[in-house]
Each structure stands twice: as C-alpha cells, then as structure tokens.
Amino acid sequence: MTRTVAELAGVSVLRHPTGQVVLDRVDWRVLAGEHWALLGPNGAGKTTLLRLIGAQGHPTSGTVEVLGHRVGRVDLRALRSRIGFVSPMQEVPHNATAHTVVLTGATGTVQPLWREYDPATRERAHELLAELNCKELAERPYGVCSGGQRARILVARALMCDPELLLLDEPYNALDLPSREDVIDAMRGLAWGRPELATVTVTHYLEELPGSTGHALLLREGRVRASGTVDEVLTGAQLTACFGRPVEVDRRGDRWTARSAASVG
Numbered sequence: 001m002t003r004t005v006a007e008l009a010g011v012s013v014l015r016h017p018t019g020q021v022v023l024d025r026v027d028w029r030v031l032a033g034e035h036w037a038l039l040g041p042n043g044a045g046k047t048t049l050l051r052l053i054g055a056q057g058h059p060t061s062g063t064v065e066v067l068g069h070r071v072g073r074v075d076l077r078a079l080r081s082r083i084g085f086v087s088p089m090q091e092v093p094h095n096a097t098a099h100t101v102v103l104t105g106a107t108g109t110v111q112p113l114w115r116e117y118d119p120a121t122r123e124r125a126h127e128l129l130a131e132l133n134c135k136e137l138a139e140r141p142y143g144v145c146s147g148g149q150r151a152r153i154l155v156a157r158a159l160m161c162d163p164e165l166l167l168l169d170e171p172y173n174a175l176d177l178p179s180r181e182d183v184i185d186a187m188r189g190l191a192w193g194r195p196e197l198a199t200v201t202v203t204h205y206l207e208e209l210p211g212s213t214g215h216a217l218l219l220r221e222g223r224v225r226a227s228g229t230v231d232e233v234l235t236g237a238q239l240t241a242c243f244g245r246p247v248e249v250d251r252r253g254d255r256w257t258a259r260s261a262a263s264v265g
C-alpha cells in the first residue's frame, strides 16, 4: 500500500481577532509519489493550507498528520526538517553563491553555518545543482541569477534535507516563458527521478503545471470545491465553479491551458 505522506481531517483555520474563516473543514490526503496542484482565487486559503501541510502552523480545529506525526504533538522544527519548502517569501542572502544558498538547505538557515558542512554535504549541493540543470551556476552570486535560475536553485536548496514532501508556493511567479519551461522540465525530472517524493504546488495558471501533475485540489473561500485526479478536477465545469466565471480547459499532450469562456470566439 502506498504510504500516506500527509492527511488533513476537518481542518479549519480562523483568524484572530476577526474570526474570519480562512479554511473551512478541509479533508485532504497526499500519498507518496503524488504530485498535487493547489488552485483557487486570490485569498482562497492556498498559502495557509500549504503552511499547514508544511508543519508551519496549527489549525484552529481538525487534525493535521504529516509524515506520520500529528501536528500539535511533535516538535514542529524536527518535522519541518523533513519537508522541503520553496516560497517567494523566502529570505536568501543575495551575495552568496548558488552553491552556498543550496548548502544552507542542509541547516535550514538563511546564512551559511560553515562548520556544519562536511565535504560530502558540499558535494551533495553540487549534485543537486546538477540535478536541477544548473551546475554551471555554482559560483555565481544568487543575486545576479535570473528568476528561473533562482527558482531552480531554491528547489535544489529544498532538496538538501532529502525531503519526503516538497512544497512550492507559486514557483513560476514572474518567470518569462523559457525560464518557466526550464523549471517545469526540472520538476518533471524530479518526479521521474524520485518516485517516492510527494509534491504540492500552489499556482494560478494551469499552463504552469508539469505533465507529472497527477492530482489537483481547488479551493474557494477556504472550502475544498474539488479534489482528486487531474482528469476529474481540471475540467471547465470544476474550474468554472471554483473561480466563479466561465472557464474552458484544454489538454494537449501532457499540458493544460485555461481561458475565460467569455473571451472565446
């Protein structure tokens, strides 16, 4: 039987002091090797849900189990060290080289802790840069790398802890088309090369989903509107219900496109 990586049951999040319901009785299970897309309008609760599954917070009610541990009963820092997280909010020292940025993933720190990195760890950072097709960037300062290169460096960094779960919050944000395609290729390569790794990617655009995406969850106003395989969920009817306006979805090869049905013709 395939291992459960994360399971949320009846999860709600209310904001203090307004009592705003950010997530409303969410049920969700992610299995090893699954690749999920998390979609929904602005403010639907996607980042909040990603943070919960990443053991970066507690629900107001309901249960969150990640990698066999119940959030609230374990040291969240220990749990987080087994989860890779890529987010545009991440703090990164821009004058550090790409290799150094990847190394900081071993310690989960913003700044490098040089004494912690033995030769094998340093070599591993090089290997991960190569796995993400950017080994030539090793000595380049992160700050001068392009958006697509930075995204791949951050994925390599997240893989330093050899995670069982990799979470990506809008990794394609503000990338030009070639850069986006490079990151999509890298994600597809990861799915192929690491069959046990589960991933969850928050995105706004179906065009950004690698063909390796097998599952999708649609959120609207904190509620799950649809959840399941991409064939069940990434349909015009489901996206229309989720976004509240007519949406048409096409699938060509292993990629998707979506557009407002009102603009067709």
Ligand SMILES: Nc1ncnc2c1ncn2[C@@H]1O[C@H](COP(=O)(O)OP(=O)(O)OP(=O)(O)O)[C@@H](O)[C@H]1O
Binding pocket: 015, 022, 040, 041, 042, 043, 044, 045, 046, 047, 048, 049
């Ligand atoms: N720290 C916070 N304090 C108060 N409200 C918050 C906080 N973080 C998020 N919220 C609110 O919770 C709701 C969900 O936010 P969240 O960032 O999870 O949505 P999202 O689907 O990721 O949105 P977006 O697509 O715009 O990034 C929003 O209404 C937001 O304003």
